Amino acid sequence: MSIHEVINPATEEVIDSVEHLDVRGTDEAIERAARAYETWKNVAPAERARIMRDFASALGDAQEELARLEVSNAGHVIGNARWEAGNVRDVVGYYSAAPERLLGDQIPVEGGLNVTFHEPLGVVGVIVPWNFPLPIAGWAIGPALAAGNTVVLKPAELTPLTAMRIGSIAREAGVPEGVLQILPGKGSVVGDRFVTHPAVRKVVFTGSTAVGRRIMAGCASQSKRVTLEMGGKNSNVVFADADVRAAAEAAPGGAFDNAGQDCCARSRILVQESVFDEFMEHLETAVKNFRVGDPNDEDSAMGPLISAGHRDSVLRYIDQGDVAFTGEAPSGPGYWVRPTVLLARSATEPCFSEEIFGPVVSVLRFRDEGEAVELANNTEYGLSGSIWTRDLGRALRVSRGIESGNLSVNSHSSVRYSTPFGGFKQSGLGRELGPHAVEAFTEVKNVFFANNQSTHPESRRQS
Numbered sequence: 001m002s003i004h005e006v007i008n009p010a011t012e013e014v015i016d017s018v019e020h021l022d023v024r025g026t027d028e029a030i031e032r033a034a035r036a037y038e039t040w041k042n043v044a045p046a047e048r049a050r051i052m053r054d055f056a057s058a059l060g061d062a063q064e065e066l067a068r069l070e071v072s073n074a075g076h077v078i079g080n081a082r083w084e085a086g087n088v089r090d091v092v093g094y095y096s097a098a099p100e101r102l103l104g105d106q107i108p109v110e111g112g113l114n115v116t117f118h119e120p121l122g123v124v125g126v127i128v129p130w131n132f133p134l135p136i137a138g139w140a141i142g143p144a145l146a147a148g149n150t151v152v153l154k155p156a157e158l159t160p161l162t163a164m165r166i167g168s169i170a171r172e173a174g175v176p177e178g179v180l181q182i183l184p185g186k187g188s189v190v191g192d193r194f195v196t197h198p199a200v201r202k203v204v205f206t207g208s209t210a211v212g213r214r215i216m217a218g219c220a221s222q223s224k225r226v227t228l229e230m231g232g233k234n235s236n237v238v239f240a241d242a243d244v245r246a247a248a249e250a251a252p253g254g255a256f257d258n259a260g261q262d263c264c265a266r267s268r269i270l271v272q273e274s275v276f277d278e279f280m281e282h283l284e285t286a287v288k289n290f291r292v293g294d295p296n297d298e299d300s301a302m303g304p305l306i307s308a309g310h311r312d313s314v315l316r317y318i319d320q321g322d323v324a325f326t327g328e329a330p331s332g333p334g335y336w337v338r339p340t341v342l343l344a345r346s347a348t349e350p351c352f353s354e355e356i357f358g359p360v361v362s363v364l365r366f367r368d369e370g371e372a373v374e375l376a377n378n379t380e381y382g383l384s385g386s387i388w389t390r391d392l393g394r395a396l397r398v399s400r401g402i403e404s405g406n407l408s409v410n411s412h413s414s415v416r417y418s419t420p421f422g423g424f425k426q427s428g429l430g431r432e433l434g435p436h437a438v439e440a441f442t443e444v445k446n447v448f449f450a451n452n453q454s455t456h457p458e459s460r461r462q463s
């Protein structure tokens with residue numbers, strides 16, 4: 001065990017300290033989860049559903065408490081933090097319907113009855129990043145528990161507080177001991193143990209592509225199931241036939257929400273050359289009006305970055321870039337960065353190709369539809385993106401042409417708990433959320449029940 005201080009990124013003050021588990025503590029928790037699984041998997045579907053509804057209701061009662069905790073631990077603005085806490089409640093509530101609807105198939109075959117069952121996997125290890133601690137925890141907890149698995153969850157080192165509170169809320173709401181455990185600690189210790197411990201039967205990882213690849217390689221030695229949600233460098237494509245002003249006014253929200261620390265951030269904007277100047281004029285006004293400040297202030301649209309180290313890495317991109325204009329940010333304590341718009345000259349520039357994960361957006365012009373799709377696909381990532389056009393045919397062609405898991409036309413919406421979410425290419429493997437997510441936490445079992453009428457011609461004649 002070691003003690004880790006938790007810091008408020010808006011004030012740089014220490015707000016709490018958390019004990020980090022070592023390998024032994026992690027193993028003990030995994031073994032508790034494996035014991036709890038033997039009971040939880042046999043809880044009747046209606047009873048498991050009721051426990052999950054109670055859990056969702058308790059999360060709803062704690063929405064404001066969880067939101068305030070996230071404001072001080074992650075620097076999220078209060079409006080966003082309320083949405084995030086409400087999202088965990090809604091996800092657990094949505095999947096509380098699943099235990100009683102985990103339907104199998106009955107397949108016509110000769111000589112009996114053939115049916116499929118969705119069996120739970122066992123212990124599921126969930127590894128969460130610091131950028132959206134609440135929703136990302138919920139996206140795995142909800143379907144994993146609904147399917148009858150038990151969960152060990154490791155929050156990011158910088159943001160453990162809301163996940164730990166979710167764990168205590170679960171116990172208060174009646175989720176049995178050992179079914180959901182929150183294990184704060186280092187990725188290289190607790191997270192790595194999820195990969196190497198044979199009792200953990202699936203790892204759900206959300207974080208950087210570099211760490212995700214390593215986790216996938218580690219899981220391979222046990223053929224361990226894995227879902228990966230990794231990085232993104234998402235395009236916002238604005239065609240000349242679009243409502244250019246609306247596209248420009250929406251662009252800062254698409255890029256700077258959560259201070260740009262968002263795998264779905266539309267951090268590169270492609271603008272058709274004939275409307276480039278018009279778009280940039282409206283964008284400058286919108287960026288200057290984008291309010292950065294105290295995350296407790298109801299009017300703030302953006303708070304600080306998560307840490308001093310991360311701020312410095314973002315500032316390096318700005319220092320090397322061609323700055324078109326910036327917004328404002330507070331000075332003084334806190335890890336603040338001004339919303340910044342960079343001009344890109346080619347798709348291969350670092351600012352246009354690398355995930356900066358801060359309030360920095362790069363703009364590049366394109367000639368025609370073909371070039372727009374080519375530039376949007378010129379990246380190892382494929383998580384999200386937006387298309388602005390009034391032409392329905394073009395919206396259809398371009399949305400089918402861009403290699404990305406989640407696209408929106410004439411908006412920047414991307415994540416709804418009732419629709420699937422995940423990435424193409426180096427952005428991920430598998431899908432979370434939506435009606436089918438529970439199946440990713442099960443194995444399909446096929447059973448044939450003989451009707452005891454032998455198919456041998458001799459016995460057929462006798463019967």
Ligand code: NAD
Nearest residue numbers: 128129130155156187191192207208211229230231232263
């Ligand atoms: P990170 O990869 O550094 O860490 C993510 C988690 O992995 C943390 O809990 C960390 O402790 C753990 N970890 C680190 N090394 C590990 C190891 N060797 N074994 C096991 N676990 C280990 O990522 P981050 O900086 O916390 O988060 C930012 C990244 O997450 C960005 O790349 C972002 O795009 C990505 N992200 C993706 C999605 C998505 O849905 N695709 C959502 C949010 C964030």
